[in-house]
Each structure stands twice: as structure tokens, then as C-alpha cells.
Amino acid sequence: xxxxxxxAKRTGTKxxxxxxxxxxxxxxxxxxxEGGQRRYDAAxxxxxxxxxxxxQLGFSLEAIRELLDLSDTPDRSCAEVDAIAQKxxxxxxxxxxxxxxxxxxxxxxxxxxxxDRVADCRILEVLRDHEECLxxxxxxx
Amino acid sequence: xxxxxxxAKRTGTKxxxxxxxxxxxxxxxxxxxEGGQRRYDAAxxxxxxxxxxxxQLGFSLEAIRELLDLSDTPDRSCAEVDAIAQKxxxxxxxxxxxxxxxxxxxxxxxxxxxxDRVADCRILEVLRDHEECLxxxxxxx
DNA sequence: CGAAACCCTACAGTCGCTGTAGATTGAGAG
DNA sequence: CTCTCAATCTACAGCGACTGTAGGGTTTCG
Numbered sequence: 107x108x109x110x111x112x113x114a115k116r117t118g119t120k121x122x123x124x125x126x127x128x129x130x131x132x133x134x135x136x137x138x139x140e141g142g143q144r145r146y147d148a149a150x151x152x153x154x155x156x157x158x159x160x161x162q163l164g165f166s167l168e169a170i171r172e173l174l175d176l177s178d179t180p181d182r183s184c185a186e187v188d189a190i191a192q193k194x195x196x197x198x199x200x201x202x203x204x205x206x207x208x209x210x211x212x213x214x215x216x217x218x219x220x221x222d223r224v225a226d227c228r229i230l231e232v233l234r235d236h237e238e239c240l241x242x243x244x245x246x247x
Numbered sequence: 248x249x250x251x252x253x254x255a256k257r258t259g260t261k262x263x264x265x266x267x268x269x270x271x272x273x274x275x276x277x278x279x280x281e282g283g284q285r286r287y288d289a290a291x292x293x294x295x296x297x298x299x300x301x302x303q304l305g306f307s308l309e310a311i312r313e314l315l316d317l318s319d320t321p322d323r324s325c326a327e328v329d330a331i332a333q334k335x336x337x338x339x340x341x342x343x344x345x346x347x348x349x350x351x352x353x354x355x356x357x358x359x360x361x362x363d364r365v366a367d368c369r370i371l372e373v374l375r376d377h378e379e380c381l382x383x384x385x386x387x388x
Numbered sequence: 389c390g391a392a393a394c395c396c397t398a399c400a401g402t403c404g405c406t407g408t409a410g411a412t413t414g415a416g417a418g
Numbered sequence: 419c420t421c422t423c424a425a426t427c428t429a430c431a432g433c434g435a436c437t438g439t440a441g442g443g444t445t446t447c448g
Binding site (some may be wrong): 250261263264267271280281282283284302307308 | 403
């Protein structure tokens with residue numbers, strides 16, 4: 107049985123984050139020692155590793171909750187799991203497109219700045235005048 | 248003189264966001280009507296447009312605060328402005344690299360799933376076993 | 389047995405907004 | 419000039435996904 111700190115180290119999670127996951131019902135309430143400290147078993151370790159890995163892949167806690175629910179019903183079709191992953195992929199791709207546009211714009215902006223005084227700074231000018239902007243950056247990078 | 252709603256429309260900002268910027272000292276306190284409603288001038292419009300544009304380029308409010316401070320002292324060197332923009336560019340590039348790795352991993356994961364039952368779902372398996380993972384995804388996509 | 393390292397709860401703070409409730413004001417129509 | 423109704427006001431709570439803090443209690447090891 108693992109103490110929370112050990113579990114944290116094994117999964118690369120902060121102790122508070124584990125307690126937070128428990129609080130929002132993503133991790134089940136573990137057993138306790140007589141003194142009231144949490145003790146975790148291998149199932150908890152697996153579940154937390156799953157959560158952390160999915161988080162690193164950019165899944166929201168809500169999506170992860172769904173994935174965990176789905177994986178608890180092994181006879182169901184895989185299609186729902188696939189749909190969640192596809193959605194995640196599409197979101198990542200959309201973010202990539204936007205970020206790339208930002209990169210281009212930032213580079214263009216920086217490249218234009220050859221003067222020395224803030225008064226003539228091209229960077230500030232570009233930021234002032236959206237019109238000069240090439241990129242079609244919407245909101246939410 | 249513009250009412251807050253007009254300013255909001257002109258800059259593509261929500262009314263509450265403008266009040267929030269005022270609250271955190273990013274926008275100066277505007278004049279008021281007798282009844283207490285905010286009225287904005289052209290300078291406020293410019294400043295807000297600058298803020299929104301910088302936000303769209305991914306600058307944090309803190310970075311924007313610095314940029315605004317710098318642009319208020321037109322005789323200073325442009326180097327500090329450049330440094331902020333360079334830092335922003337580096338951050339965007341780092342995010343791009345990470346996101347691209349995520350995209351590859353997600354695609355690989357989805358591609359691997361050809362079965363029908365959740366019990367054999369490759370997606371869930373990949374999420375369970377970090378070892379199978381090709382991408383070196385750290386934290387913070 | 390004592391010290392150090394760990395763990396507990398409860399709550400506030402982060403970032404950048406967004407939404408709500410309930411009251412007041414302003415601008416155009418009649 | 420009054421009515422109406424959209425727009426505005428303040429104050430505060432909530433989002434996601436944690437992180438940090440205060441002020442204690444517990445475990446483990448020498």
C-alpha cells in the first residue's frame with residue numbers, strides 16, 4: 107500500500123493534485139490508516155497513471171472522466187472512445203494551425219524592428235495597427 | 248465619447264472584459280457621465296485595441312503591461328520591446344513543438360484502433376501504458 | 389523516545405476572463 | 419415631457435486545472 111507521496115512520485119503528480127482528483131470524483135476515495143492517512147493500491151496507481159498520461163496528451167478532465175467510464179464497460183463498442191480521441195486530435199490540429207499563424211506574425215513583427223528608439227519601434231506599431239496584420243488570428247491561441 | 252458597449256463592439260471585446268482590464272489597472276479609469284456611466288475617448292480605444300491585438304498574439308497581460316509601459320517612454324531603447332517579443336516567439340515555438348508531438352501521438356493511437364470492443368481498444372491501452380508512447384510529452388501542452 | 393519527514397483539512401490564489409442578480413441610467417419614440 | 423427598454427452600474431461567484439499556505443496530526447527511523 108502506497109502513501110500519497112509515493113503515489114505522487116511514481117506518477118509525476120503533486121500530492122495536492124491527487125487530493126484534487128479525489129475531490130472532483132476522478133479518483134475514488136482510498137482506504138485510510140488508523141491515523142487517517144490515505145493508502146493506495148495498484149489499481150489506484152494504474153488509474154492515476156492513465157489520468158496523467160491522458161492529461162499530457164491534452165485531454166480535459168471531463169474527457170478523461172468519459173474515457174474512464176467507457177473503459178469500465180469492456181463490452182461496449184470502441185466507437186465512443188475513438189470519437190473522443192478524434193475530437194481531441196481535431197482540437198490539437200486547430201491549435202497547431204493557429205499557433206503557426208502566430209509564430210509567423212511574431213517573426214514578421216520582430217524582423218521588421220531595426221530601429222533603436224521605442225518611438226519608432228515596428229513591434230509596437232504592428233501591435234497598434236491590426237490592419238498591418240497578415241495572420242487571421244481569431245481568439246484563443 | 249464612446250459608451251462601454253460601443254467600445255466593446257469596436258474592439259471585439261466583452262463589456263465585462265473592459266471593466267476587468269480597468270480593475271487590474273491595464274486600462275485607465277475613464278471619465279463618467281453624471282449618472283456614473285463610463286465614457287471613453289480615442290486614446291482609450293487605441294489602448295484597448297493594442298491590448299486585444301497583443302492578446303491575440305498570445306502575450307500575457309503582464310507582458311502587455313510591460314509593452315504599454317515601454318511605449319509610454321518613447322525615448323527608451325527598443326531592445327526591451329524586442330526582448331519581450333522574442334520571448335513570446337520562443338514560447339510559441341516551444342508550444343508548437345509540443346503540440347506537434349501530441350498530434351503525432353494521437354494519430355498513432357487512433358490509427359492503431361481497429362477492433363470493436365472497448366476491452367481490446369488500443370487507444371485505452373496506449374493511455375494506460377506510457378511505455379508504449381513514442382512522444383516525449385512533458386507537461387503543459 | 390525524539391526528531392524529521394510526511395500527511396491531514398480547509399481555504400485562498402492563479403490566469404483571463406465570463407456570468408449573474410438586482411438596481412440605475414440614457415436615448416429614442418410617441 | 420414622459421415612457422420604455424436597452425444599456426449600464428456594482429458586487430460577487432464560477433470556470434479549468436491546479437498550486438500554495440496555515441496550522442496542525444501521524445509515521446518512520448535511528
